[in-house]
Amino acid sequence: MKATGVFLLLSLALCCYQGNTVTDGDADKGTEAACDNYDLSKGCTKIFDPICGTDHHLYGNECLLCFHNLRRNTNVRIKNRGMCQKPCSNSARD
Template identity: 65%
Template structure:
């Protein structure tokens, strides 16, 4: 029984692990943000879970990337989860 639970948990963890786009890929397509998971009209939670957009802007979380896409009528995708290596000046974040 214990082994079955461990295997199921490992399978669940493996299947739910988010994919990461290759930051050096030539096409720069990234991965689509899961905007359907958020009620964008109500706003986003204030949780810092940074994503780097394909526009090299650092977004505090995926929901905020979705809100920006909606407001600007753009389709910025997730280049990678975490900090941008060279964030755009528009992101307001600079590494010291």
């Protein structure tokens, strides 16, 4: 039950930030997500395995990062596995 609540809160947080895209300077950094490993038409698992994207946003798992890229036609890459070190911001980036 707790895992479901965490997943729902994370999903809600991702919805708030889904309009952000990667800046040109960030596109070459990080590693490419293994999106071919997931059937995005069936959705993603609820397993919390945090991924920090090159857009400095936290994704619940690699599949959710792939889903974000597919839905928004972006190329957010994996900056690091685990929590993001730089806080999220809606302001313009340098």
